[in-house]
Amino acid sequence: MGEASLPPPPSRKTATVIPIAEQRHRTLLPRVPAQTRPANGMLIDALGRPLRDLRISVTDRCNFRCSYCMPKAVFDRDYAFLPQSSLLSFEEITRLARAFAAHGVKKIRLTGGEPTLRKHLETLVSMLGELRSADGEPLDLTLTTNGSLLTKKAKALADAGLKRITVSLDALDDAIFQRMNDVGFPVADVLAGIDAALVAGLAPVKVNMVVKRGTNDGEILPMARWFREHYGSAVVLRFIEYMDVGETNGWRMDHVLPSRELIERIASAYPLQPIDAQTDGETAQRWRYVDGGGEIGVISSVTQAFCRDCNRARLSTEGKLYLCLFATQGHDLRHLLREADASDEQIGGALAEIWTHRSDRYSELRGAGLAAPSGQRKVEMHYIGG
Ligand code: SAM
Numbered sequence: 001m002g003e004a005s006l007p008p009p010p011s012r013k014t015a016t017v018i019p020i021a022e023q024r025h026r027t028l029l030p031r032v033p034a035q036t037r038p039a040n041g042m043l044i045d046a047l048g049r050p051l052r053d054l055r056i057s058v059t060d061r062c063n064f065r066c067s068y069c070m071p072k073a074v075f076d077r078d079y080a081f082l083p084q085s086s087l088l089s090f091e092e093i094t095r096l097a098r099a100f101a102a103h104g105v106k107k108i109r110l111t112g113g114e115p116t117l118r119k120h121l122e123t124l125v126s127m128l129g130e131l132r133s134a135d136g137e138p139l140d141l142t143l144t145t146n147g148s149l150l151t152k153k154a155k156a157l158a159d160a161g162l163k164r165i166t167v168s169l170d171a172l173d174d175a176i177f178q179r180m181n182d183v184g185f186p187v188a189d190v191l192a193g194i195d196a197a198l199v200a201g202l203a204p205v206k207v208n209m210v211v212k213r214g215t216n217d218g219e220i221l222p223m224a225r226w227f228r229e230h231y232g233s234a235v236v237l238r239f240i241e242y243m244d245v246g247e248t249n250g251w252r253m254d255h256v257l258p259s260r261e262l263i264e265r266i267a268s269a270y271p272l273q274p275i276d277a278q279t280d281g282e283t284a285q286r287w288r289y290v291d292g293g294g295e296i297g298v299i300s301s302v303t304q305a306f307c308r309d310c311n312r313a314r315l316s317t318e319g320k321l322y323l324c325l326f327a328t329q330g331h332d333l334r335h336l337l338r339e340a341d342a343s344d345e346q347i348g349g350a351l352a353e354i355w356t357h358r359s360d361r362y363s364e365l366r367g368a369g370l371a372a373p374s375g376q377r378k379v380e381m382h383y384i385g386g
Contacts, residue, residue, distance in 0.1 A: 004015065026329045027329065029332055033352075034284070036348060037352070041354055042104060045355050046358055052311035054105045054107070055312060055385045056093060056097070056315045057316050057386065058087075059087070060317045062112060063148060064181040065101050066170075068381060070382050087317055092319065092334070094131070101132065101139060103348065103351055106368070108140070109143065110141075112317070112385055114148070125141060128161075141164075142162070143162055143164075143166070144385070145167055146168050146185075150197055158201050165202045167194050167208070167294065168207075169187070169191075200364070204234055206236050208238050209240065227296050233295065241256050241258070241302040242256050243302055244326070244378075245378065246379065246380035246381050247378055256303070259285070259299075259303060262298060270289050274327070279309070283306065301363050305361075307362070312325075319332065323355075325381075326366075326379075329379075331354050333347070
């Protein structure tokens with residue numbers, strides 16, 4: 001693989017707005033092997049991990065400015081989001097997704113940015129709904145959203161073939177939530193979006209709460225109580241450890257509330273017992289309320305890294321393939337589509353080449369104190385999707 005010629009990364013001192021734009025262009029050009037083998041759904045990376053889950057960012061824009069993800073100070077009026085012409089079209093996304101499915105992907109999650117901001121998203125959902133996995137099954141199609149547009153869009157998305165949905169909500173207290181989303185968006189409107197998703201048949205809805213110690217950890221018990229009392233098993237609340245994704249959120253380890261501590265806090269009010277994962281490579285550890293009040297999940301990517309089971313690939317808004325949420329560079333698949341005019345077979349061959357060489361395990365290395373700064377900037381979450 002050849003690295004596109006790029007200016008060196010800027011020094012940390014000057015790192016405010018410009019470096020993120022630079023980051024988007026740090027690119028590896030995929031190599032198309034001279035001979036390709038037909039895809040058989042069995043691609044394995046260098047650490048023995050299969051390819052099963054594809055996350056597709058359909059826009060780098062968001063209508064929220066969550067301080068831990070897209071802080072206003074960086075993503076302001078002057079920030080240069082991607083122009084429309086750089087975005088993969090729905091046809092391009094579907095063509096790439098078909099190649100991924102042939103190599104073993106069974107699940108696709110649409111994300112962003114805020115994916116519901118992408119016009120006619122339901123058209124993409126129905127196009128992806130036509131795809132089949134290597135063993136001939138429809139793909140598990142899901143979406144992660146901040147919920148702000150769901151009262152308008154949940155039904156159309158479900159009608160188009162969306163199977164499930166995950167809604168992000170970091171607090172029930174309006175003052176805390178509005179401080180975190182930093183655009184004054186009210187809790188009640190997200191809850192209305194969750195209700196709309198349930199009415200549309202997208203049950204069980206998963207609700208993701210990122211926990212930042214000192215910011216919203218006082219909301220853990222109110223959230224647990226609210227969702228078990230109002231929704232029971234129709235909603236699965238999942239708590240995510242605040243992660244050091246990207247370079248703009250000023251992450252610090254003392255802002256992370258370890259899942260172990262979180263489980264102790266909830267169990268002291270509502271006893272819990274662990275339950276088995278439903279699928280291989282599942283990100284959340286599952287717990288059930290002993291009294292039958294439903295289940296919760298914890299995603300402990302900081303304190304209990306799960307790289308060894310990671311079967312996820314991420315496709316950025318402009319068609320770069322990232323092999324890890326903490327990656328510093330992406331493989332330019334759009335180049336294959338637009339400049340190289342590659343055939344489906346060649347695209348499949350290039351994908352196989354990339355995945356078989358994958359050895360990323362950032363979180364494990366960070367946990368072991370080995371993820372020394374590489375001098376390269378980690379990609380931002382809104383750009384490759386959560
Ligand atoms: N806009 C959509 C949403 O709000 O769900 C999709 C994109 S968002 C980047 C996906 C998920 O990543 C959200 O649940 C968000 O809370 C989570 N997230 C963003 N930054 C994070 C961080 N630093 N640590 C942990 N989770 C984060």
